[in-house]
Structures are given as structure tokens and as C-alpha cells.
Amino acid sequence: MAEPTPELLTKSFELGYTYTRSTGPVIGHFLSELREGRIVGTRTSDGRVLVPAAEYDPVSAEALTEFVNVGDEGVVTTWSWVVDPISHHLMQKPFAFALIQLDGADVAMLHMVDAGSESAMRSGMRVRARWAAERRGSITDIICFEPT
């Protein structure tokens, strides 16, 4: 006798691949500097400094080639508190995603802040990069930012 028709046939599968991205000169320079523990931005023709180093000015569409060093400290402009990290998150404890305007930059960059608890977070707080001991030229060479 045939088994009853299963209502559902479901099976898990993984879509997984390690992409090999060529960076081009601007992103490559930013990442090379990051490996040395320095953060650079690009300067637009009207003098704004975009960090991380942007290849193109979002306002004028011009290609950007002039690099500017900025600090590894800055100010949190806004943040979100992840109570339950999902599997992809790099921190598996409560942490913040934040937009951080580094000293010398005119726009904020996205990264994480490890402040221990939500109550330790506020917009306007100063944070400093926590650098990885071994750096390989990736945005994750900054592990996260932490309160100063």
C-alpha cells in the first residue's frame, strides 16, 4: 500500500561561494592602508572627504583619485542595537551597527561598535577602531569600534 502523499517535500541546501573580487586602485589603496593600520578617504573636487575611500563622488559622479588620511577615532552618528545576532553577524553577542564619522571625514562609514550593553551606546559618543592583530587588507581589519 502506498504511503499517504506527503503534504510537503522540503530539503535544505546551501548557496555558498567565495567570491574573488578585484578591487581596482581606489578600494585597493584603502585596503592596503587599512592593513598598515591607517584609514584613508578620497577628496571630492568641492573638498568633501569620503570614507571609506569612494571611487566616485555620489553627487557629481566624478572619479576620485586624491587620497586623504583620516583618524581612526570618530563620532557615532546613528546606531542600532542587535540583541540577538544572526548567524552571519561577526559578533555573536549583543553589539551595535553604527554609522561613524571619523575625524577628518565628511561622511560616516558603516561598522560595528562593541560597547558591552545598549545603555552604553548613544549617538554623538566617541569611538576608536579596535584593530585586528593580524591584518590582511579587508574592512574586517578593523574588528569593530569601541568607546573611547
Added chain:
Amino acid sequence: MGNRVAVVGIGQTKHKSKHKDVSIAGLVRQAAERALEDAGCTWKDIDALILGKAPDMFEGVVMPELYLTDALGGNGKPVLRVHTAGSVGGSTAVVAANYVQSGAFRRVLTVSFEKQSESNATWALSPRMPFVPHVNAGAGGFFAPYMRLYMERYGVPAHIGCMVAVKDRLNALKNPYAHLQIPDISLEMVQQSPMLWEPIRFLESCPSSDGACALVLADEQHAARSPNPPAWILGTSTRADGSMYAGKDNIHPASLIACAKDVYSKAGITDPRRQIDVAELYVPFSWYEPMYLETLGLCGEGEGWKLVESGVTALDGDVPINASGGVLSSNPIGASGMLRFGEAALQVRGMAGAHQVEGARLAIGHAFGGAHSYYAMWAVSADKP
């Protein structure tokens, strides 16, 4: 069919296995800048951006227009993203033409690309979903049986596919943007290349390329002011049908027949063999050339291979096919269709350089995608309609 529209700018990158020197943005930017320069435009002159791209999985970037807008001057503008499988480069150009034909936009930029080397085409195209009911024979496993059937049905000799492969690679030698450059290409070399899926040999199939293509399309007023000759779009068309259904003809697909009929009627083409000066057809496997010649009405059923054999489709033949070297020589999938459309336009503008077909006035561009399901075409002319 709405306001007149012309191609006034064409840009493409060199196509190659790996563009290691640029980011994804840097790649599309090269093509876009070249198209703007050809059109005598700046970013500010562009009213809308239409991006075409085959599967996002190739680069692992979902809806890449969201990230690429900065590189393509899209901010503050309408941006639309098309995806119609392999035909996408062509169907994206059709949508871009519609923007201008509608009367609401004067100059638009359309861009398509593939940075295939960020992943691996075979990986991206291999089904990994469970319960797939068919035997997995790879992409060619779907297409090859129909080429074999074509050969059997019409008694086509095996060297025809090799002849197409040689012809397109010889043309590629005249196109500095073409990926494959094989100076000593010969019939023997193709015939001795490994068999992949019978009857398809390695050199009868397309490469996997990084590359981008961009077009600037303009209305009548701006076309008149453009620094280089415009290619007037006489008609565009797209057709699609389901991947598999009973009675589907996979040799002379109904969707391509309908697409061609539509574009010919819009362009006033009643005798394609006589009227069309040059055609850029999406031929990823060499056997498609003779099959398309028949489906596109350039000859009768079962006659396509004879045109190939007699040299009609060679660069010096009376209907040159893929003077650029075609998809067999460069295949950045998302851009491959737009390259066909752009190369057709280059020909009627008289700007194709070493692969220029002397005196070309009317050309067609064609793109194909899916399981003989998605087709896009346009006809372009040196003469204003």
C-alpha cells in the same frame, strides 16, 4: 511606435577572462564613459539609467544598480534594472529605447555587464536545489541535442559548426575589444579541439568573459546635435515563451520567429536577405548561426548551413554575421546581448573600424536567452525613418 530614437553613443570594455585591475564599478564605468564620450555628453545630460544584467549570483551582488548608481551618475535619476536571462543586454536596450520613444526622456544611458571572474559560470549555473527532476547534463546538455537533431534532419555536414567558429574568430582579430584572439585559428584547430557535448566542440563554444557595454540613446533633437553619426532605431521587439511545453520547436523557435516578424514589420524589412547589410546574432555555440539564418528568414528551412559553407556570412560575404567576432569571441553574459545591439549600430554609423562592413546602412542586433525562450531584436539604420 512613439518618438524617434537613435543610438548616439557606444562604449565597451576590452573583454577578457579577468579584469583584475578594476572593481565592478570600475568595469561598468569604462564602458559608460566611452559611450558618453562618443555621444558628446556628460553625466548631467543623462535623464535616466537602465541597467541590464544576467543572474546576480555571478557576482554575488543583489540588484547591483543600488551599489553602482554612484559610478553611473544615477543619483537623483530614474534607474531601472532588467533581467531576461541571456537576452538581457538586448531587452535592456529595448527598454532604454522605450524611455526615449515615450517622449518623457531625451537622452538615456543604458549599461550592461558581467564580471564573470568574481565567481565561476559553471558554479553559478549548476542547479544545487534538491528534487530537480532531470538528469544534470550541464548547460550544453540542454542545447546540444537540438543541434544534433538539426544536423540529422537536414543532412548538415559536421564541418559547418567549425566553419562558423573559424569565421567568428577571424573577425575577432579585427576587433580590439574581442576577448579571444587566436591568430592561427583554423578549421583543423577547431576540429581537433575537445568534444564537450556532441556535436559541440570546445572551440565551437563561447568563452567566459568579464566585460561591459553601454549605449547612449537620444531623441531626434539631440541626435541631430551629436558629434558622431546616429544609428536610427527602426524597430525593437522582444518575445518569450515557457521553457518547456508540448510541441515547442527548439530548432526554429516560435518566439524568435515572432520576434523577427515584429521587428521586420516595424522596420519595413520585407526581404531580409537583400535588405539587411549586416547582422549581429547571439551565437554562443557555433551551430546556432545556420539555425538562426533559417529562423530569421535569411534563407529557407534547412538552407542555413549552405549560406555558411558558401561564405555568405563571412565578413566579405553578402550578409556578414557577427563581424565583431560575436559571442563566440567574447561573452560577458549580461552584456553579450547589448554588444550585439551596439555592434549593429556601430556598423550603420560606419564606426566599426577594422571589422566595418563596407557601406552598411541597415543592420539587426539579436539576443537570446533561456531555453530557446527569450529573444530581443532591433533594426538600426543610417537613414532617419
Added chain:
Amino acid sequence: MSETREPITGIEVPINLQFKFTAGKALTRFLTSIREGRIVGQRCPGCNNVYVPPRGMCAACGIPTEEEVSVSDEGVIESFTVVHIPIPGNPIKPPFVAANILLDGTDMACLHRVSEVDNAKVHVGMRVKARWKPREEWDYTFENIAWFRPVEGS
């Protein structure tokens, strides 16, 4: 001063996403039958064509297909290719024959493997029959049919 290193020109970005795939109603019914050793297609009420595997709809007519039809495990080769290269995710060693097989009682060919015959002797119009795997190996997959083999005398 730090040693100078080669500038970064590329990065590797692993992207791994988990999915839970659902076979769909029509395919579920098909796979449930094939697990019992039966090939059950669906007939389109519009064009009367029988589809195997069924999709629950006819792409020609754009209407649902519900009527189930048991079909033969024997049919005819409509077209085929000999695959000479290894296919990722497919353990079959090349060269092997992949053929569009029109099963008796159906109106659209399905792609399957043909074996137990010299590849050079496979031809369009050849009659073939399913070679089922041993019953204890049957699962929710068309691969319960290991391959198709020529019908004697064909």
C-alpha cells in the same frame, strides 16, 4: 618602519546562504509516485497534452493541470547528445548519453540518461525502457530510474 608589502588588488568574500527548498505541489505528487515505481504525469485540459514530469500547469495554455495520468516507462529517443565532460554535481563518468525521451503516453520529452548500449549506436527514434534501481534504493527522485536502455530488437 613597517616592511613594504604588495598593494592589495583583490579580496575574497565568502557568501553562504541557507535555503529550504520546497518541491512544489505538482512535483511533490510526481516524486511521491516515482518513489513507488510509478511514473505519473498530468494532462492539460486545454491542449490534452500529457506532461512528465508535471509542473501543475501547462506553459503553452497557462492553465492548471490536475488530471493525473499513469504513463509507461518505455519510450522513444527524440534527440540526444553524448556528454564528454564531467558535469559539476553529477557523479556520472563521461562520456554518457543524455537524451530527450518521449515516454509512451506523453507529449513532451524528458531529459534522462541512456546506457547499456554503445554510445555510437544510440540514434533518434530508438526505443528505450527504464532501468529501475533496486526497489530498496527508491526515493523521491527521478533517479530511481538509473537510466534508459534499448528495448530488445529496436
Added chain:
Amino acid sequence: MREAAIIGYTQSAQRRYAGAANESELIMPVVREVMQSVGVSQKDIDFTCSGSCDYFQGAAFAFVEGLNAVATAPPIRESHVEMDAAWALYECLLKIWSGEADLCLVYGFSKSSPGELRSVLTLQLDPYYQVPLWPDAISLAALQARAMLDAGIISERDMAEVVARSRRAALANPKAQLSGESSVEELLAQPGFVSPLRRHDCAPITDGASALLVASAETARRLCARPAWIRGIDHRMETGMLGARDLTRSPSARYAGARAGVSAGAVDVAELHAPFSHQEIILRRELGLADGVSINPSGGALAGNVMMAAGLDRFGHVATRIMQGEAGRGVAHATSGACLQQNLVAVLEA
């Protein structure tokens, strides 16, 4: 430019999990139903355009399967956008304006249930600087909500009021996934999810499909007693650099709204594609919608959010109200990307 109007719309029941049904099996009923609603079949359709995203199915070219739900012999004129189907509707309008089509079918679909939606959407970001950090869609929206709270533009109570109103309105929408009466106090008592967002501030995960018919003037009048005329429509993009944007504002929505002519008359109803409660408030401000305007009477995306169809649904719900004589003039809005990066706005009139 030729006039165009929406003349039919159908959506499937919005469900967390569509069970055995695959994408094609979700599309077919809505496509058939919308065509039956105006008495046409596929042979009457001049152009068909769909919106979907391969990544939700985890397979390249997944959208191709959707076409099986449509009659394609003889072959059809067709296109597909890898965007919300509201942009597929826009592509149909281009065809109508160009004189290339009179009757167009649009459909959008997705199942978000099989995958990891938050992480799939991460892949929309800058692949070099942002993706390796895996910022998920909800965390990014939360950055925007925080910026608004910090700027004093909204309070958490305002956000809860949007949710309470959405759930209440959805009681009248039999297709809605989430509906019910809940007080602002109850909502505010819920814990943080990705703070400042609570779970109810975020659109649910939904499986489903929607279909819509849009026609040129003559065809619309022939097939529909009270077409919903598209009087103005525009779409605009913003930079992908989140940190370069003022997240409390949406200049692209404002500009598109102005170009669409939102302020040219009184608005009875607006359906705003806001997958997060605070985004409805941004959009209301940027589009200049007065206090009396009925916002998201369908419940909006917070009551059911079929990715790649939720924007089209906004058009469908406004059009339905106009076609049924319940509204005279409405605004429909669709969005794409993180934090309202790209916006499409239209004005529909009786």
C-alpha cells in the same frame, strides 16, 4: 504622452509560509483571476512584465519558471525586472506611452520563507566595504529609525501608532497576514528586536504573488467602468553610500512625488511601501500628505510584505479603491534598497 489606467488587480493571501506551493503555483491563480476580473485572456495582452529576485529562490534564472504560469503559445511580448514589480508596471507604461502596447499584464512574486531574508538583502550593499560586515536589512533600517528619534522627528510612540493603525486597518483586508487590535501601550511594552525597532516595527516574512492590469485610455474605458488613471508617475535613486545620506529624509521620494504631481490636488488615500514603521512617517512628510489622508488602509507592508510585489500591491490597493468608487484621488509608492534608497511615486485618479 498617452494616458494609461490600472483596470484590475489581484493578490494572493499573504502568508508566512505558502506550504507546498512553489512560485509558479502562487502566480497562476492571481494571473488568471485578474484577467477574469476584466474578461480578457492572455491573447488580449500586448505586453507582460514581471518583477522578482532570483536570490530569494537561491537559483540563477529562477524567474524563468514564473513564465510557466502564463499562456505562452503563441509566444508573448515579455520582459522582467529584477526589482519590485512596481517597476515592471513602469516598464509597461513605457510601452503604452510609446504606442507599443494597449493592454499589459504585470505580476510580482516571491517566497521569502525558504531563505535568510535579512542576509540576502545584505548582498544589495557595497560588496567591498559593507557586505563583509554582514549588516542585515533590519539593522540598517534601525539606523534610520534611531536617526529620526535622535533628531526629534518621531517618538517611539509615533512608530507604535503606525503599527497599531496598520494592524487595525488590516482587519478589513482578508488577504492580510497580520491584523488585529493592539494598543500603543501594548506595543511599546514589547522588547527591542534590533533596537530601536521592535519586532512589530518590521514587515513580516511573506510568501505570495500579485497581478495587475494596466491599459491605454481607449482599452481602459472599454474594459473597466471606473479605471484608476495614472496621472503622474516618477522614480528616483539615491546613493548607495548610507553614510553620505541624511537618513531622516528621502529627497528621492520628495522629488518623485513632486514630479508625479502629488500636491496638485487633495489626496483621499495613500498606500506607502514602508517595510518599517518609521519609514511611513518619512514618506508621509516627504510627499506632503495631510493629516486627513487615509494612509495604508490595506494595512500596508507591515501587514504583509511579499518581496518584489509589495510595491506593486500599493498600486493595486489604491487602484482598487478608485475602481470601487471609494476614493477619487490617491498616491501609490514603491521602494527598493536599504533605507528607502530608491522610490517610485504615482498619482492615481478616478
